[in-house]
Amino acid sequence: MLPTITVDDKKCNDPLACRKCLLICPSHALGLGTKVGPRKFKEIDPDQFMVAGVRYEKCTVCMDCVKVCPKSAIQVSFLTEVKK
Secondary structure, three states, rough: OOEEEOOOOOOOHHHHHHHHHHHHOOOEEEEEEEHHHHHHHOOOOOOHHHEEOOHHHOOOOOOOOHHOOOHHHHEEEEEOOOOO
């Protein structure tokens, strides 16, 4: 079962300056992206960057990203299936 990595964008409001979760993740399960997509030869407003889980299959659930986040913006969990 793959973990679910959730990053609250309202709490994580400056991922370019912080980057602690990106630097500490041993399996690089988190990635930095933008809310506007790629913009060739155009500058992107720093407010448009965000951290997201991108490689769920690589996540080892070490919880280092959760521990190091100064704003408690990251949650790692497993979805549980409801049995009928």
